[in-house]
Amino acid sequence: MHIRKVLLAAAGAMALLASAARAEPMLWKVEDADSTMYMFGTIHILDQGAPWRAAQFDAAFKGAQEIWFEIDPLKSADPAAFAPYQSLMIDPLRPISKRLSPEEYALFSKVAGELGVPAAQLDNLRPWLAAVQLTLVGITRAGGDPNAGVERVLAAEVGARPLKTLETLEQQLRFFADMPEDVERAFLLSSLDELDAGPGYFQDMVAAWRDGDIAALEELFLRDMREDYPQTYETLLKQRNLAWAEVLDAEMRKSGSDFVAVGALHLVGPDGVPALLEAKGYKVRQISAPPK
Numbered sequence: 001m002h003i004r005k006v007l008l009a010a011a012g013a014m015a016l017l018a019s020a021a022r023a024e025p026m027l028w029k030v031e032d033a034d035s036t037m038y039m040f041g042t043i044h045i046l047d048q049g050a051p052w053r054a055a056q057f058d059a060a061f062k063g064a065q066e067i068w069f070e071i072d073p074l075k076s077a078d079p080a081a082f083a084p085y086q087s088l089m090i091d092p093l094r095p096i097s098k099r100l101s102p103e104e105y106a107l108f109s110k111v112a113g114e115l116g117v118p119a120a121q122l123d124n125l126r127p128w129l130a131a132v133q134l135t136l137v138g139i140t141r142a143g144g145d146p147n148a149g150v151e152r153v154l155a156a157e158v159g160a161r162p163l164k165t166l167e168t169l170e171q172q173l174r175f176f177a178d179m180p181e182d183v184e185r186a187f188l189l190s191s192l193d194e195l196d197a198g199p200g201y202f203q204d205m206v207a208a209w210r211d212g213d214i215a216a217l218e219e220l221f222l223r224d225m226r227e228d229y230p231q232t233y234e235t236l237l238k239q240r241n242l243a244w245a246e247v248l249d250a251e252m253r254k255s256g257s258d259f260v261a262v263g264a265l266h267l268v269g270p271d272g273v274p275a276l277l278e279a280k281g282y283k284v285r286q287i288s289a290p291p292k
Contacts, residue, residue, distance in 0.1 A: 024054045024212050025042075025209055026041040026209075027039070027040050027057055028284060028288075029060075030284050032252055034255040037251070039260045039267060040150075040259070041212075042150035042262060043206065044146070044150065044263070052150070056287060064258055066164055066259070067154065067261070068164045068166060068260040069154075069163070069166070069262070070166050070167055071166075071168065072169075073149075073154075085170060089129045090126065091126050096122065096125065096188075097119075099127060100185075104192075107189075110196070115137045115141065116141075126184070128176040128187055128188065130188060131188040131192075134191060134192075134195060166244045183231065186229075204220060205217075209264050212289065217265060237265065237266065241266055241271055244262070244266070245276035
């Protein structure tokens with residue numbers, strides 16, 4: 001089981017979109033007497049020309065009074081925003097070459113070299129960040145563009161409306177940096193295995209996202225995590241979803257309309273945010289066209 005399937009979905013490293021969908025990426029509607037909240041499952045790196053917007057999506061986004069993201073997509077795109085958190089990302093006293101066995105480091109060097117990144121250039125990074133960096137390089141070399149990701153596109157269209165966030169940048173970084181060492185190391189090794197195997201994983205995830213195929217997303221990318229890595233699932237998905245549901249519950253207790261754009265896997269399964277809000281008594285339904 002590759003734990004990066006969930007980790008990168010939570011952190012925002014995704015693949016490029018190949019073709020127009022027969023269905024639509026998932027869009028949920030949450031309602032009570034005087035509030036409406038739309039929840040859209042996002043993917044963070046796409047091909048510049050990839051179509052993903054549908055008419056009902058645009059109507060929901062344009063009609064919302066407030067727009068929510070996991071973190072601010074534009075501020076987090078500024079490298080200077082990461083400057084205060086170097087200790088969470090870099091550890092020169094414990095380089096990757098000392099954390100991995102000789103065989104594991106040989107694979108690390110091989111994968112990095114094939115992506116055009118010298119292994120020595122990454123050696124002082126924390127293993128979780130090296131995994132994310134290599135994955136991003138792989139996706140970008142395949143044609144993906146972070147500027148085409150859903151959040152970046154939507155953030156540029158928020159206009160004068162309030163842009164709200166469910167987490168701070170520091171909180172999101174700590175979800176990775178505070179992982180137990182064995183989980184962080186496994187994250188890197190799993191990433192190397194998948195990068196070494198080719199782009200099939202990314203294509204599968206994007207196809208499921210593109211089609212709004214909740215069953216496929218849960219089966220392919222959540223079930224193994226819940227069963228084989230319960231601590232990682234608990235930290236990176238379940239506990240975050242529970243915290244977000246509390247914030248969004250408080251928002252729903254007000255009146256008005258909101259649009260929430262978060263990573264697609266946060267909206268899937270019994271621990272997904274839609275299920276948690278439904279359990280709180282709200283009317284919740286998927287309004288995007290599901291796969292046939």
